[in-house]
Amino acid sequence: MTQKSKGGSKQTKIILAAVIIIAVAVAAVLVVLSSQSSLSEQAVDYSQIPQSRTEDGAFILGDPAAPITIVAFEDFLCGHCQSYKSTVDKLINQYVSKGMARFEYRFTPVVDPAYSRLTAQLAECADTLRPGAFWNAHDRLYELASARRFNDNSARAFADQINMSYTDLLECTAEATQVDIDTQFATQLQVRGTPTVFFRLGDGVPQPSPFSNQPNIEQLGALIEQFS
Numbered sequence: 001m002t003q004k005s006k007g008g009s010k011q012t013k014i015i016l017a018a019v020i021i022i023a024v025a026v027a028a029v030l031v032v033l034s035s036q037s038s039l040s041e042q043a044v045d046y047s048q049i050p051q052s053r054t055e056d057g058a059f060i061l062g063d064p065a066a067p068i069t070i071v072a073f074e075d076f077l078c079g080h081c082q083s084y085k086s087t088v089d090k091l092i093n094q095y096v097s098k099g100m101a102r103f104e105y106r107f108t109p110v111v112d113p114a115y116s117r118l119t120a121q122l123a124e125c126a127d128t129l130r131p132g133a134f135w136n137a138h139d140r141l142y143e144l145a146s147a148r149r150f151n152d153n154s155a156r157a158f159a160d161q162i163n164m165s166y167t168d169l170l171e172c173t174a175e176a177t178q179v180d181i182d183t184q185f186a187t188q189l190q191v192r193g194t195p196t197v198f199f200r201l202g203d204g205v206p207q208p209s210p211f212s213n214q215p216n217i218e219q220l221g222a223l224i225e226q227f228s
Contacts, residue, residue, distance in 0.1 A: 049097050058181075059105045063099040068223070068228075070197060071200055072106065073108040075120075078147075080152035107123075108191060
């Protein structure tokens with residue numbers, strides 16, 4: 001009786017272990033699939049969306065005929081801006097890519113006097129050296145800044161990721177002044193922090209968001225659909 005009991009106990013343990021292993025494997029697969037699904041929902045294909053710049057040089061994404069432009073004043077090094085990027089990605093996928101709105105990005109360095117400015121210049125220079133590269137550069141800078149404290153090594157990593165010469169990028173930054181234009185523009189509009197969202201109808205003057213400085217995607221959608 002004792003021997004049989006031990007055997008049954010051993011068999012039960014094996015079955016339980018197998019069940020646990022299968023459960024862990026299934027959970028891992030579900031996590032991967034969920035992650036892939038989330039990424040696919042957020043990924044933006046900029047090649048399929050018109051790109052342009054305003055008369056004063058700000059970078060714009062979207063159909064020029066769209067009735068409304070969402071204007072964002074942001075700093076790549078700003079933690080709140082990094083978090084808000086998921087909302088921006090939804091905005092681009094759900095509304096900008098469909099021609100219902102445009103998205104205008106304004107450099108507003110507030111976090112670090114040196115590196116906030118440098119990241120803005122690197123983004124501008126990426127587009128200067130390779131026209132059309134701004135929005136992918138924009139994404140890479142947010143990824144690098146959110147992963148670690150931005151420094152000279154981060155700037156080199158950025159150059160490697162977008163397959164550009166670090167030396168050429170640095171030389172270009174000496175003449176990259178869009179950050180100054182955007183900063184002055186933000187001051188005129190009394191922007192006091194980042195991210196701050198305004199909206200513009202046609203070629204009109206940007207107006208503050210009727211919601212918070214950081215409207216969620218539902219609020220942005222309601223604003224866009226009001227003028228579509």
